[in-house]
Amino acid sequence: MRRRQLPVIAALAAFAASSESRAQPAWPSRTIRLIVTFPPGGSSDIVARVLAEVLSQRLPQRVIVENRPGAGGTLGAAYVASQPADGLTLMLSNTAPIVTSPPIYANVPYDPVGGFTHIAYIGATPLVVVVNPRLVPATDLAGLIAWIKAQAAPPGYGSSGAGSVAHIFGEAFMAKTGAQLTHVPYRGSAPMQADLLGGAIPLSFDTLPQNVENIRAGRLRAIAITAPARQEMAPEVPTTAEAGFPDLLAENWLGLAGPAGLPAAIVAKLHAETMAALDSPLMRSRILEHGIAMRPMTQPQFTQYVADEVRVVGGAVKALGLTAQ
Incomplete structure (x- = not known):
């Protein structure tokens, strides 16, 4: 009897699994919004628009850019952190809303590390x-x-x-x-x-x-x-180190993030597609044109990088005792 029941049970399980997959629409099921936490025209906005263009060619749905500026990028970041973890609302993350703004703005309503899924590192300038x-x-x-x-x-x-x-x-x-x-x-x-x-x-x-x-x-x-070496896009400009201030260094990094709890399959897909986009001729030329240095990172490495930045750089900002006016 048990042997006769096993094929029936397997068939029922397969039917349930196929029904569940049919009930879950393939991702992405509609347009993806890429939130930029600063106004149009800045580096984040420029990179986001080229990334959206390339991803739109690679994914079944379009990626559109939406600017939500204000409060050092924290308004846009707070909005993304509050959205459903469905991979349809993403953020062009950068140093400000994740690392340097949270310590100086009162009552920032998100955890810069745990409040997001940190998907892919793009580069720094x-x-x-x-x-x-x-x-x-x-x-x-x-x-x-x-x-x-x-x-x-x-x-x-x-x-x-x-x-x-x-x-x-x-x-x-x-x-x-x-x-x-x-x-x-x-x-x-x-x-x-x-x-x-x-x-x-x-x-x-x-x-x-x-x-x-x-x-x-x-x-x-x-x-x-503010870099340790001269930049290819402006080789005539000396570094702060050459001017006698080797500790006066600063960079703004860019990445892709989404709300906390994004499904692993969506994270893996977004990371792979972003890496492929960065390797495309259009994206690579625009990245280099805007002086952004790329460095390959896996998704776990990027998550750890963000945590380290928040701990070290964010901690130093907090120690300054600055407050936003």
């Missing part, structure tokens, strides 16, 4: 110390420090927002050089750069790719790169 040449005569870091110290009141420096890598670098810059500045936060790089070009602020700390076109055109002057 250094900052550039850049000035409006009509307002600042300095041509190197020593001259800029001397100019700042000679002003009757601390000049303003622009950043892409309170809690951004540029903001934290500005605090480190003042601590290391003794030059006093006033932080002027913006809701992203694009509006900040408009004010820098217009003369509303004399200098800024910002990602290199965002500024390289204006640097080449002479509308802005690059003073130093």
Whole structure:
């Protein structure tokens, strides 16, 4: 009797499994939204739009970019963390909303490590110390420090927002050089750069790719790169280390994340497709064009990288005792 029942039981199990698979639509079942936590025009937005274009060609559904800026990227990040773990709402994550903003904003409603599924590492770009040449005569870091110290009141420096890598670098810059500045936060790089070009602020700390076109055109002057080595896209710009400040280093990393609890199959698929997208001619050319250095990481390695960044860099930010105004 038991032997006669076994085929029946196996058939019923197979039927149940096939029914369950039919009930579960193949992922992705509809358009995927890629949330950018800063306004259009910045490095995150540029990379997100190229990534969305390539992924749309590789996946059965389109990937569209949606900008949700504000509060150093924490508003967009909080939104993504609150969404269903179905792989249909993702985030172009970066250093600000994950590492540097949470320590300085009160009551950030997410855990930067456990509140997300950290899917894929994209790359990182250094900052550039850049000035409006009509307002600042300095041509190197020593001259800029001397100019700042000679002003009757601390000049303003622009950043892409309170809690951004540029903001934290500005605090480190003042601590290391003794030059006093006033932080002027913006809701992203694009509006900040408009004010820098217009003369509303004399200098800024910002990602290199965002500024390289204006640097080449002479509308802005690059003073130093916050990287240990000169960059291929601007080889004429010296590093902060060459200027005598080897500890003044900073970079903004970019990655792909989603809400916590994404199914393992979706995570594996998204990681594989993102790695393939990064290897595509279009994505690779745009990544290199914007000075973003790629470094291969597995999904677990990226998760550990984020945890280390939050612990080390986020801990250092917290120790500064900064608060967002």
